[in-house]
Amino acid sequence: MIVDLHTHTTASDGGLSPQELVSRAQQCGVQLLAVTDHDTVDGFRALADIDKGELEIIAGIELSCTWSGVNIHVLGLGIDVSCPRLQLELADQRNARGERARIIAERLEKLGFEGCYEGAANLAEGRAIGRPDFARYLLGAGYVDSMAAAFDKYLGAGKVGDVKAMWPSLESVVAWIKSAGGVAVMAHPLHYKLTNAKLRRMLAEFKEVGGEGIEVCNGRPSASDLNYLKQLCKDFEFEASAGSDFHQPSNWLELGCDAKVIEPCQPVWARWQRTELPA
Incomplete structure (x- = not known):
């Protein structure tokens, strides 16, 4: 099976x-x-x-x-x-992901990467914004040369974009x-x-x-x-x-x-x- x-x-x-x-x-x-x-x-x-x-x-x-x-x-x-x-909790979780995305964007923009939130939101196409969306934006904007590099330098564990404090x-x-x-x-x-x-x-x-x-x-x-x-x-x-x-x-x-x-x-x-x- x-x-x-x-x-x-x-x-x-x-x-x-x-x-x-x-x-x-x-x-x-x-x-x-x-x-x-x-x-x-x-x-x-x-x-x-x-x-x-x-x-x-x-x-x-x-x-x-x-x-x-x-x-x-x-x-x-x-x-x-x-x-x-479950539906109520998922709505709260989605809001938490939205707030997390804004914090990630603010941190990235302090490093000189402009338009991160809007760029990631456009790539997410209405769903909750995740770190892969920021990675795709950084890649498309020419700030990194690969998705892996985006995570290695900015979005992976322990990096500036690793925001987790708001999870339940x-x-x-x-x-x-x-x-x-x-x-x-x-x-x-x-x-x-x-x-x-x-x-x-x-x-x-x-x-x-x-x-x-x-x-x-x-x-x-x-x-x-x-x-x-x-x-x-x-x-x-x-x-x-x-x-x-x-x-x-x-x-x-x-x-x-x-x-x-x-x-x-x-x-x-x-x-x-x-x-x-x-x-």
């Missing part, structure tokens, strides 16, 4: 429209797909009337939050996108997900570059506030990373998830993960898997 429970569309910072994402997933043989845009369910909503064929699609979201001063991402899988509380707490976003009937899954646990002790402390707190899974496979992890995350999954009695974290077509990453990659962990997708889907 091929699954992918971590994907993005143009509703947030992805490069494909929701419809294009579904078409590509079908071409890649994906059987169970979650659309998990950043702080929005608009991408999933756009798929309401399309022909999904044999592809099963579940509603998802990727929420930003903070834990002990670290910017953390939590996936909400199997959510009710019409949940009133880990406990809060887990509560939002659970209020919408979803499952809270810690996204890419190794991306936060925490020590083993600190990562275990974070996962313990995540479990305590209602977290139920971790992303054991994100993209194309090494064997050692997979084994480490499987052990954490076992130690904390989490369910395991797998996703490509797909944003746009590339030569090094494609949609879909073999379900066997998380064995022997309990798969989170067992909650939604249709019985007729082949294992």
Whole structure:
């Protein structure tokens, strides 16, 4: 079985429209797909009337939050996108992203980069402005020679454009997900570059506030990373998830993960898997 429970569309910072994402997933043989845009369910909503064929699609979201001063991402899988509380919190989150974008723009303009907010807003085309939009603007304006350079110099972790203080707490976003009937899954646990002790402390707190899974496979992890995350999954009695974290077509990453990659962990997708889907 091929699954992918971590994907993005143009509703947030992805490069494909929701419809294009579904078409590509079908071409890649994906059987169970979650659309998990950043702080929005608009991408999933756009798929309401399309022909999904044999592809099963579940509603998802990727929420930003903070834990002990670290910017953390939590996936909400199997959510009710019409949940009133979730909708209210997402509106607040969108406002927070708007304020964050203004702060990033002000910081960049103090470095001599003019028109950053307007330029990024035009590229965002009505959705919440993200750091990739600023990177695209800096590239298009000739301030940097690549997207990677924009992040390395100005927008990446610890740089002037790394603004995260306004995100809600880990406990809060887990509560939002659970209020919408979803499952809270810690996204890419190794991306936060925490020590083993600190990562275990974070996962313990995540479990305590209602977290139920971790992303054991994100993209194309090494064997050692997979084994480490499987052990954490076992130690904390989490369910395991797998996703490509797909944003746009590339030569090094494609949609879909073999379900066997998380064995022997309990798969989170067992909650939604249709019985007729082949294992």
